[in-house]
Amino acid sequence: MNNKNRLLIFTALAVYGFLYLPLLIVVVYSFNDSKLNAEWVGFSLKWYDKLFHNNEILSAAGNSLIIAGISALVATVLGTLAGMAMYQYRLKVLPGLVLAPIAMPDILMGVSLLLFFIMLNMSLGLISIILAHITFCIGFVALSVQARMSGIDRSLTEAARDLGANPWQCFRMITLPLLAPGILAGALMAFTLSIDDFVVTFFVAGVGSSTLPLQIYSMVKIAVTPEVNAISTLLMLLTLILITLVARLSPGALRS
Amino acid sequence: MISKSWQQRLLTLPPLGYLLVLFAIPTLIMLFASFRYTGEYGGLAPWYAYKDGGLTLELTLENWQRLFETDIYLRLFVKSIGYAVFTTLLCILLGYPLALMIARSPRKHRDLLLLLVILPFWSNFLVRIYAWMILLSPNGAVTQLINSIRDVFGLAPVSLMYSASAVIICLVYVHLPFMVLPLYANLEKHSSALLDAAQDLGANRWRRFWNITWPLSLPGVYAGSILVFIPVLGMFAIPDLLGGTDGVMIANVIKQQFVESRDWPFGSVLSMVLTAAAVLVVLLGAKFGRQGGR
Amino acid sequence: MKKLLASVLLMTLAPLAMAVEQLHLFIWNDYIAKQTVEDFEKSCNCKLVQGYFTSTEEMMAKLLAGASGYDVVVPTQNAVQALAKQGFLSALDKGKLANFKNSDPAFLKRSYDPANTFSVPYAFTTSLIGYNEQQLKKLGISPDNWSTIFDPKVLEKLRGKITVLDDADELFAAALKYLGYSVNDRDEKHLRQAQQVIIKAKPYWAAFNSSSYIKELAVGNIWVAHGYSSDMVQAKNDAKAAGRNFSIGYALPKQGAVLALDNMVIPKDSKNKALAHQFINFMLDGKNAAALTNEMGAGNPNRAAAKFINAEIKQQKAIFPDTATLTRLETIEATDARQRRLLSKLWTEIKIK
Numbered sequence: 001m002n003n004k005n006r007l008l009i010f011t012a013l014a015v016y017g018f019l020y021l022p023l024l025i026v027v028v029y030s031f032n033d034s035k036l037n038a039e040w041v042g043f044s045l046k047w048y049d050k051l052f053h054n055n056e057i058l059s060a061a062g063n064s065l066i067i068a069g070i071s072a073l074v075a076t077v078l079g080t081l082a083g084m085a086m087y088q089y090r091l092k093v094l095p096g097l098v099l100a101p102i103a104m105p106d107i108l109m110g111v112s113l114l115l116f117f118i119m120l121n122m123s124l125g126l127i128s129i130i131l132a133h134i135t136f137c138i139g140f141v142a143l144s145v146q147a148r149m150s151g152i153d154r155s156l157t158e159a160a161r162d163l164g165a166n167p168w169q170c171f172r173m174i175t176l177p178l179l180a181p182g183i184l185a186g187a188l189m190a191f192t193l194s195i196d197d198f199v200v201t202f203f204v205a206g207v208g209s210s211t212l213p214l215q216i217y218s219m220v221k222i223a224v225t226p227e228v229n230a231i232s233t234l235l236m237l238l239t240l241i242l243i244t245l246v247a248r249l250s251p252g253a254l255r256s
Numbered sequence: 257m258i259s260k261s262w263q264q265r266l267l268t269l270p271p272l273g274y275l276l277v278l279f280a281i282p283t284l285i286m287l288f289a290s291f292r293y294t295g296e297y298g299g300l301a302p303w304y305a306y307k308d309g310g311l312t313l314e315l316t317l318e319n320w321q322r323l324f325e326t327d328i329y330l331r332l333f334v335k336s337i338g339y340a341v342f343t344t345l346l347c348i349l350l351g352y353p354l355a356l357m358i359a360r361s362p363r364k365h366r367d368l369l370l371l372l373v374i375l376p377f378w379s380n381f382l383v384r385i386y387a388w389m390i391l392l393s394p395n396g397a398v399t400q401l402i403n404s405i406r407d408v409f410g411l412a413p414v415s416l417m418y419s420a421s422a423v424i425i426c427l428v429y430v431h432l433p434f435m436v437l438p439l440y441a442n443l444e445k446h447s448s449a450l451l452d453a454a455q456d457l458g459a460n461r462w463r464r465f466w467n468i469t470w471p472l473s474l475p476g477v478y479a480g481s482i483l484v485f486i487p488v489l490g491m492f493a494i495p496d497l498l499g500g501t502d503g504v505m506i507a508n509v510i511k512q513q514f515v516e517s518r519d520w521p522f523g524s525v526l527s528m529v530l531t532a533a534a535v536l537v538v539l540l541g542a543k544f545g546r547q548g549g550r
Numbered sequence: 551m552k553k554l555l556a557s558v559l560l561m562t563l564a565p566l567a568m569a570v571e572q573l574h575l576f577i578w579n580d581y582i583a584k585q586t587v588e589d590f591e592k593s594c595n596c597k598l599v600q601g602y603f604t605s606t607e608e609m610m611a612k613l614l615a616g617a618s619g620y621d622v623v624v625p626t627q628n629a630v631q632a633l634a635k636q637g638f639l640s641a642l643d644k645g646k647l648a649n650f651k652n653s654d655p656a657f658l659k660r661s662y663d664p665a666n667t668f669s670v671p672y673a674f675t676t677s678l679i680g681y682n683e684q685q686l687k688k689l690g691i692s693p694d695n696w697s698t699i700f701d702p703k704v705l706e707k708l709r710g711k712i713t714v715l716d717d718a719d720e721l722f723a724a725a726l727k728y729l730g731y732s733v734n735d736r737d738e739k740h741l742r743q744a745q746q747v748i749i750k751a752k753p754y755w756a757a758f759n760s761s762s763y764i765k766e767l768a769v770g771n772i773w774v775a776h777g778y779s780s781d782m783v784q785a786k787n788d789a790k791a792a793g794r795n796f797s798i799g800y801a802l803p804k805q806g807a808v809l810a811l812d813n814m815v816i817p818k819d820s821k822n823k824a825l826a827h828q829f830i831n832f833m834l835d836g837k838n839a840a841a842l843t844n845e846m847g848a849g850n851p852n853r854a855a856a857k858f859i860n861a862e863i864k865q866q867k868a869i870f871p872d873t874a875t876l877t878r879l880e881t882i883e884a885t886d887a888r889q890r891r892l893l894s895k896l897w898t899e900i901k902i903k
Contacts, residue, residue, distance in 0.1 A: 005360075012357035015350050016372065019432065021398075022387035023376040029390075036768060036792055039395075056600075082271035089264055096535060097275040102483065103534035104283070105490040105507055107514045108527035111615060112282035118616040119285070135278045138271060140434070140483060147479035148441040167263060181444045185437035188370070189483075192377045192433070203612065207574040207619040208599045216380050218579035218602035232379035239378045243371070294887040297632035299614035326895075328902055335902075389762065393771055415710065417771075418757045496716065500757045504901040515607040516718060517894035518614070519887070 030229035047230040057231055060215040064195055064235070065242070067126060067211060071133035072191035078134070079141025079190070080183050084175075086142060087149040102139040109136060110203030117204060124206025132204045133194040140193065141186030148182025195239070290524035291315045300520055319521040329509070329526065333533065336506040340488040343427040344435075347484045348477060350428065351435035355476075356469070358436075359443035370440060374433050381430070385497055388426050392416040392498070418500030426494045431487060435480035442476025443469070478541070486534045506530060571596040573825050576620040578812070579604055581673070581848075583841040590832050596825060605717075605760075613638060618819045621826040627811045630669045631662040631884040639668040640818045646827040649834035649854070656876060657811060657851035662883065669813035670830060671851035673842045676879060677720050677808040678868055680763070680782035682773040684796040685711075694801040696728035699776050700747050705754035713766065714776040716758035718897040719882055720808060721748060724776060727805045733880045736889050745896045749903050758901075764788065767798055778810070779868050783847025802868050802875065809879035811851065843869070 033044035051057065082098050085091060101109065113132045114124075122128060156178075160170050176183075198213040205214060212235065216228050293301040293316060303314050323329055358369045376384065391398040394415060403413040416422050446469060454464045492511045495503035510530065513523030571594070575582075579602040587598050601620065603609040606629045613623070613633065625633060633639050644650055650670060657671045681693045689707045697704050699714055714721055723733035725744035735741070756772060763775040768788035775782075782800035789798045814833065816826045832838055836854030843850045843859050849869050850859065867875055885893065 008353055008357050008360075011353040015354045015432075018350070018429070019373065019376050022384050022391060022429070023379065025387035025390055026379055026383050029387075034792060036765060036788055041792075078271040078274055081267045085264065085267035085271070089268070091268065094268060094272055094275075096539070097272065097279060099482070099486075099535050099538055100283070100531055101275070101279050103486045103489070103531045103538075105510050105527045105530060107511050108286055108524065108531075109282075111514060111520065111523075111611070112286040113278070114612075114615045114617065115285050115289075116278075116282040124617065124619070131278055135275070138275065142271070143479040143482060144438040144441055147438045147475045148445065150442075150475040152445065178445070182438070182441035184367075185370070185441040188374045189434060189437055192374055195378060196381045198381065202608070203615070203617075205601075206617070207576075207601055208572070210601070213380060213382075214602070216382060217604065228380070228383055232383045235380070236375060236378045240371070240375060247367070294891075295614070295636075296886055297610075297614075297636055297884060328898055332902060386762075393769075395771075497761065501752050501755050504898075508901070509898055512894060512898070515605065515611055516897075517890045518607065518610060519891060519894060522891075 026229050027233050030226050030233045032226055035225055047226040048234075050227055051230050051234070054227075056210070057212070057215050057227075060210045060212045061231065061235055061238075063126065063209065064212040065238070067129050067133060068191050068195035069242075071130050071137055071194040072187050074130075075134045075137035075190040075194075076141050076183060076187040079138045079186055080145050080179070082138060082142035083145025083182070083186075084149065084179075087146050098139045098142045101136050102143075104136075106136075106197075106199035110200040113200065114203040124204060125209040128204045128206065129201055129209065129211065132200050133197060136197075136200065137190035137193055140189045141183070144186035144189065145179060145182045148179055148185075152178050195235075286524045287528060290319050290521050290528060291317065292521050294519050294521055297518070299518065319525045322522060323525055323529065329506070332504070332506040332509060333530070336489055339424070339427065339505060340485045343424060343431060343488050344481050344485045346424070346428045347432055347435040348481065351432055351439055351480065352477075355436045355439035355443050358440050359446070366444070370437070373436050377433055381493070384429070385426060385494065388422075388429065389417065389498065392422050392425070418498065418503075420499070420503070422498040422500075423495055423503055426498055427488055427491065430491075430494065431484040434483040434487070438479040438483065439473065439476040442473050442479070446472055482538050486538065489530060489534055571822065571825060572599050573597070573622065573822060573829055574599050574601065574620045575622050575624070575829070576601045576603065576609065577622075577624040578602070581624065581812075581842075581846060583845045586833075586838050586841050589838070590829065593832065594825065594828055598829075613817075618817070619821070620817055621820040621822050622829055623815050623817060624672050624812050625815060627660065627662040627813065627881050628884040630813050630815060633815065633817075634663060634668050635884075638817055640816045640820065640823065641667050642670065642816065642830070643827060646824075647831045647834065649831050652834050652836060652839070652852050652854035654851045654853050656873075660811070660881065662881070663813075669815045670834065672812045672814050672833065673839075673846070673848035674809055674811045674851055675778045675780045675848060676802060676868060676871070677715070677724065677776070677810070678779055678782065678800055678802045680767055680775045680777055680785055680798060680800040682767065682770065682796050683799045685773040693774070693799070694804050696724055696803045696805050698774060698803075699755075700725060700728050700751045702750055702754065705751055708774055709754050710756050711773040712755050712775070713757050713759040713763050713772055714755055716760040718893050721758075721776070722893065722896075723808045723880075723882060724803075727803065727807065730805070733806075733808055734883045736885070736892075738892060741892065741896060745900060748900050752900065752903065768792065768794070770794065770796060779849065780847040783863070783866075783869065787847075800868050802871070802878070804878070806878035806880060809876075809881050811881055812848075 030047055031043050031045065032041055033046070034041035082094060086095055086098065117124060117128050157170050157174055160174050165173065196213060198217055201211050201214060205211065212231065216231070219225065219228055289300055292303050293314060295301045301314060305312055305314055354373065358366055361369060390396055393399065394417065399416045402416065406413060450468055451464055454468055459467065490507045492505065492507040495505045495508055506526070510523055510526045513519045513526060573596055575598060577600060591598055603612070606626050609623070609625060610629055610632065647670065653671055657674070658666055663669045679693050679698055686693055691698060691704055691707065699712060705712070722741065722744050725747045726733055726735050726740065728747060729740070729743055731740050763772065763777050764781045764785045766772045767775050767785040779800065782798065786798040786800070789796065814830045816823060820826050834852065836852060837858050839850055839852035840855040840858030842848045843855065843863060847863070847869065864870055871879060
């Protein structure tokens with residue numbers, strides 16, 4: 001191990017520290033025996049107990065996971081196609097259409113989609129939320145995939161073609177594995193954006209289709225109570241478990 | 257054998273179709289709304305009316321004119337862009353070493369390390385911001401740490417909560433993974449053979465970094481910068497919660513139009529200008545980047 | 551894995567599967583006691599599904615865009631006026647509201663709905679000043695005056711220890727009251743005066759804050775907060791429960807203040823008006839109404855509730871204003887597009903000054 005590596009690792013660890021510092025507060029205070037989230041009073045599991053008796057919040061968490069899972073999946077497929085297309089061809093319309101939803105303020109997107117859905121006479125619920133989330137996630141995946149593609153050796157696919165592989169085989173055997181880290185990064189971003197979105201969801205959610213952020217915002221008028229910390233901690237764990245399971249069940253799906 | 261144009265259509269049409277329907281059409285609705293009048297109690301007034309037996313259009317340019325009546329919106333745009341540029345630079349500074357470290361670590365650890373970057377962001381946005389409010393409050397750990405360091409140099413203690421520094425810290429925190437992930441995706445593919453060759457030729461570490469790694473990673477830096485720069489422009493919650501009395505950014509005013517003032521047409525005007533400006537900046541950046549690269 | 555997925559699915563679909571009658575309520579967050587919800591669900595053999603909003607504006611934005619499906623909404627008075635004029639509301643059938651007689655006449659027949667055609671009072675809050683009793687005593691500041699948040703001479707002693715509501719309507723109302731005008735004064739000259747008052751005071755404030763001042767007060771980070779009465783009750787209780795060496799008080803400024811009267815209304819497109827009436831009648835019952843005050847610290851416009859309310863809360867004038875106090879309180883009236891535009895411009899100017 002040389003100096004450069006040590007400096008690099010030290011900086012990276014410091015950045016991890018920066019990422020986890022507030023998280024430590026979230027997790028620790030979820031076990032705090034005080035409503036105020038301000039100083040440590042004593043250890044307690046009461047917020048978790050309270051949480052498990054709160055059906056509203058549990059079903060909202062279930063909704064959030066379903067919405068984030070489906071939105072991330074669809075956005076990843078569409079975003080990957082868009083990213084590949086943007087890199088391979090000189091397109092006029094698509095790059096702008098991919099960028100603009102990232103640039104559009106959430107509120108405008110929420111209001112415009114709400115007006116659009118109502119114009120179509122579509123009932124508001126999980127479907128309208130998923131459609132909206134996919135819209136703002138595509139760009140993140142596309143840019144990530146595009147950044148991965150640039151510099152990938154075209155000669156590889158050309159060589160495969162020369163050896164008689166059809167375009168699908170080419171894509172499946174060569175392009176896709178090469179793109180995997182970009183797709184994985186994009187999928188993670190899409191999942192994160194979806195599971196955390198409040199503004200757009202507020203507008204396009206219908207009666208009775210609450211998500212966790214909506215539920216949490218309704219609870220934080222009196223600052224964040226430890227119950228919110230508890231559900232955040234659990235959601236993080238649950239997501240981690242789900243993703244690990246998916247990775248285990250389909251080896252290679254998440255492999256770089 | 258699929259012809260080239262078919263392949264292009266196969267790649268382009270699904271995302272294009274989706275975004276045309278679920279993004280372009282709703283946006284056109286709002287663009288149209290920017291020429292309409294507000295309803296008496298908010299929302300939108302009807303855009304046509306029957307007067308004297310004939311159909312008249314009830315459309316106006318006044319919402320766009322309001323943009324130029326005062327310079328406050330321009331000043332807010334400039335201020336917001338300043339915040340966004342600063343946040344993006346800090347994200348590159350913090351995100352690059354992290355992405356590089358993950359990309360250079362053993363293959364079997366990479367996915368886990370990457371997952372660890374994004375894991376904190378599956379909690380909840382508000383919960384994270386409130387955790388920062390605890391850390392930055394006068395008795396919070398970060399404030400105390402910074403003030404004890406300042407004390408060593410004989411500087412007076414500072415209050416971090418409700419300040420521009422608090423806003424920047426949280427903006428960087430919230431957007432950091434959107435820099436790290438695309439950067440990692442790009443850095444991961446750099447072959448070490450190239451670096452080894454450079455080493456054999458006697459290039460030192462910094463020269464290897466600046467001459468090989470950095471130029472090759474520019475597409476990743478570019479993608480990450482877009483994913484940080486643009487969302488920061490649209491952020492209103494962080495300035496609202498942490499900015500104190502001077503924290504307001506352009507997105508706060510946009511939110512104010514849609515929510516407090518119920519002035520959708522003017523809110524649409526501001527949003528359209530913000531979106532167009534952001535897309536323009538990015539596309540121009542791409543053009544210069546491409547030319548510079550040649 | 552499959553089991554986990556199944557249970558997640560079950561959790562989400564359970565409400566659908568049961569297929570019981572549902573009442574969709576669109577209400578301020580944390581504005582109905584859990585016990586009351588359970589009691590109602592038992593009494594009607596139905597399910598109460600709540601949607602929440604955190605500001606009148608949010609709720610209006612969503613309803614104005616055409617979102618539908620709610621059976622009962624709980625808007626503040628100016629929103630009632632706006633919604634009624636837009637034809638969003640369905641007239642109440644008083645024949646189905648036996649408990650309507652419990653409503654305190656002082657809160658009925660107000661200008662926003664002169665015959666209570668569309669609305670019945672639910673609860674109210676006042677906008678006032680919450681403060682750290684020990685700190686203000688030490689500084690010799692009397693909190694029952696808007697000068698506490700607007701007069702630079704007073705603010706000199708409070709620099710950085712004070713927050714005000716991040717709400718143009720509320721802050722302008724307070725400034726107008728400080729200047730001796732009505733909270734509904736829409737004269738541009740007077741509004742500009744109020745704007746100047748705010749701009750002069752702004753450098754002394756720590757933040758515009760509508761969300762976390764309860765905690766900041768209860769923790770001791772700030773000493774004075776402009777906010778809602780029910781929140782101040784919460785802050786007082788929190789500080790007490792945490793065993794602080796200070797206590798939180800609240801006072802109505804003597805110049806007068808804003809009264810926000812929340813009402814129950816039924817949207818025109820409600821699919822279950824009978825159940826909606828049943829719910830409103832249930833909430834007008836003295837015992838159920840009292841829970842709002844005991845648990846949320848909200849003011850109560852229900853006479854039958856009095857005997858169920860904790861004695862300690864009943865003595866608080868800021869929550870239970872007597873007739874003399876009540877005359878100093880004003881409700882904010884609905885504004886038209888032009889007025890809102892002016893207010894928004896003045897507000898943006900304040901924010902970037």
